[in-house]
Amino acid sequence: MRRSVKVAFMVLLLLLPLAFWGAERARAQNPTLYWGSTGWHVMRVQQRLAQWGYYDGPIDGVFGYQTWKAVRYFQWKNGLAVDGVVGPATWAALGFPSYTPTPAVSRGYATDRDAVLLLARLIMGEAADEPFEGKVAVGAVVLNRMRHPGFPKTIPGVIFQPGAFESVSNGQIWRPLSPEAVRAAELALAGWDPTGGALYFWNPAKAVSPWVWTRTIITRIGNHVFAR
């Protein structure tokens, strides 16, 4: 008896990698096992029953009397129908739930939330005191830049480009967000562009580099001049 357990254990060790390799596929179908069944599915049951103390026979992959008795004992203990047959319910109770065909591809986790909030931050930093239209306009400039070959290709790229926006340089963009800024960011992302395709904006009341006046001015909204 001891000897056979030992041998079985060694065989098991040898088979273990195989068992892991097969586990994924095996889960696909847990066949119904009964007296007389053979094979490594029987071994899985025997092994589990032995682990949980229902079975002390050899783990030999043969569904014989000892296994049958252990299965019935296990079923009785766990409130299952005591029939000595390992069906789906018993498999599940043994910790091997039958495979339900879930699709291999689960739902992705892509979202536009980060873009909205980041854009809202810039709007907060650059145009907190501007009318709503001016806020949407600043958001639109970021998106126009993103679509223009001369600027970075992502929203964070455009916003954090060194020297691109004053509020990024002086930390103003980390102010708390207002709901209005978030709403403006959402509209800008949805396509609203009151600037007619502007790439630059500035406040003419502040001293600005004379370079800005070489750009084509498109319009003026609130305190900002918008240009291409």
Place this chain on the structure above:
Amino acid sequence: MRGYRLALLLLGLVMVAVAAWGTKEHQGRRYLELELNNRYQQTFYDLLTHVQNVEVLLGKCLVAGGRQQAVGLLSSVWQQAMMAQADLSSLPVSPQYTERTAKFLSQVADYANTLCRQAGTGSPLTEENWETLRRLYQQASSLNRELHRVEAEILARGPNFWELGRRLKARQARTAEAPASPFRALNRETQNYPTLVYDGPFSDHLEKQKPEGLTGPPVDRGRAEARARELVEPKPTRVRVTGEVKGRIPAYRVEADTAAGKVVALLTRQGGHLLLLLAERHPGKPRLKVEEARGRAEGYLRDKLGLKNMRLSYSVQKGALAIFNFIPEEGGVALYPDMVKVTVALDDGRVVGVDSYSYLMFHRPRSLPQPRLTAAEARGLLNPRLKVENQRLALIPTDGGKEKLCYEFKARLGEDIYLIYLDAERGEEEKILKLVPTTGGELAL
């Protein structure tokens, strides 16, 4: 005397403390300076490497014989040029100096990508493609040479990117001199690049597109104001033209005061069409369902803008706002380029936003081609893993500013929903869109 000594001692202690604090601060700053400088140095040397790779790879493209070889090289050009573009815009140089160079790198990447896709569909490189590649190769070499000159200049002056970054910040208030000077020369060099026209999103011809949907005679300010009076909800108490927008579609900017706050409307100079509408007010608690709001949006399109045959394509609820995308349908074909977006406030059901830029830009009488494939044939070409839920004919805009008649399939893989566009003529997959589930987003198809 004792008091004097004590004071002296205290003063000494204070001075020691201040000195210690100052040293610590200085060390901290020094550390930050070095660290930032190192990051910028890395970016700069990455830029050099990537531009050099672009040059070499473009050179190889000129001599590649096989299509397979060319595809491999072109996709490398695409990748290296994109990385160079990203490096360039991470350097502490004002965007005004990097814009031209960045544009060149984007176009190289974009052009390589376009050729790559062209080769993927089986068409070989034409003589014209080769000539363009040769020109780009020459320009990349001269850019590479200029960058190495900049490198020499930076090395000669010591690593001072920190200083560049610091002065760049000050620039905004004062002047654009000195700090970027090595890059200024670079920018001047790139001024001479000729325009590049091809079938990609950064092609130069797209910047010169003219609106095709503008009908009617030019209108004056008075007419624009009258039109705004009709279009703004609720009835405005006062309207006036406050300026002009000289964008691709020239328009008057009209401000309207209403009982529910200020509304801004852009009305086109030609025809007085509504280009954009934006209400200032923040909507209160939502009381309408999105479905009810949809009726309001449809009514607005039909009654106020006179747009018939508009079908809802997508709707999304953002807080107390519902945004609806409408597209016209003509002879059973959905015209995606001519989209109009309408925003409805869910508290009182009024239209608070309209965006008809795309419609005015692209809508015109078209003669649509007949599809060569039947719907069933097209369906047979889809990836068999997909579960098709719906299909129709649709005209979609392509990256290069053209339009293509496609079969549109709404299909599912697992829980994810995809929109797949198959060229109705050759059955090639033109575009695959993946629907990103957002709260309150609803695809109407």
